[in-house]
Amino acid sequence: MQYKEAKNKFVQTWGALGSQWGINKTMAQIHALLMVSNEAVSMEDIMEELQISRGNASMNLRALMDWGIVYKEYKAGERREFFTAEKDLDELAVKISKERSKREIKPALKVLKEVSSIDANASAEEKHFVEQTTKLYDFVLQADNVLDKITEYKDNWLAQLLVKFLK
């Protein structure tokens, strides 16, 4: 396989994977493109490589910057803007999970807490509802915390060992 073909395949695959996880295809593709580029890329070049419109490029770059995983870069003597991706994968994972947590998990947790707090009358049905949503709340809360904690302990030798062990 040639470089160009490989690059294209990678970008397409990353785009498809993104879609399946609720991230829009173009956004994932732009990200993929920037991930494997060794230097910052202009909007023009992104449009050209992915065959997308200016508006599309602009909006998805904005979204990627909002996620904190793509940065603007300015080159001396150049008017236009260039873009690079966060290339440290640990850092990338942390940022993505923090954002998803903030945007999606935390609001869901709030609702779970609310609905699990109704006072169930004696009916088995209502009891089961409260029980199940309470369990779900605890579970989601815990899952939401795990990555945070792993990150937190990352500099810690013991944790390093544990993480290694679990792998």
Next chain:
Amino acid sequence: MQYKEAKNKFVQTWGALGSQWGINKTMAQIHALLMVSNEAVSMEDIMEELQISRGNASMNLRALMDWGIVYKEYKAGERREFFTAEKDLDELAVKISKERSKREIKPALKVLKEVSSIDANASAEEKHFVEQTTKLYDFVLQADNVLDKITEYKDNWLAQLLVKFLK
């Protein structure tokens, strides 16, 4: 908040959360409904509660069963079929992550391996591509394994301790 209101809110929220993670809304809603029902529910009742068509209900129930997180149940003397959800949350998490791994991560890994295996000519550009996709392969592979391993070790006292510690 009343039970009915709470239940509805939960179902809606779970549906919205699903959408954001690439799971179709109705599928997530049916799942939510079954999760908090203390007894198996007929297709008719699902249609009624979620205000969806027969076809929609049928297809999404099939999908949930393919994921292994919803089961058919037969009641003595009843012709129609009833449905229940896997209610053990650890089991649920394992099944979902296994399925997503099989359907989405594994194929992506295959591509990553492929594209990272091109032999880069001397150009910095191609070198960077190979380097980055290789790192990505390793990273995704590792992430893909973590949950498996945690599950595997679940009965193991040491792992229990570690898991507890990491929380």
Next chain:
DNA sequence: ATAAACTTTCATTTTTTTTTGAAAGTTTAA
């Protein structure tokens, strides 16, 4: 202050995904 070089916005169009519903299929009881 002007204009060139660029980016952003957003109403409209296009594409993709989901849903519908009626026909076909299946199972069970008599």
Next chain:
DNA sequence: TTAAACTTTCAAAAAAAAATGAAAGTTTAT
């Protein structure tokens, strides 16, 4: 074997999400 009671399938319709592109906005150099 027939028919009633139910489920599945899938082409067509509807809804939702994403993309376009032109106008508006910004920045910079002169």
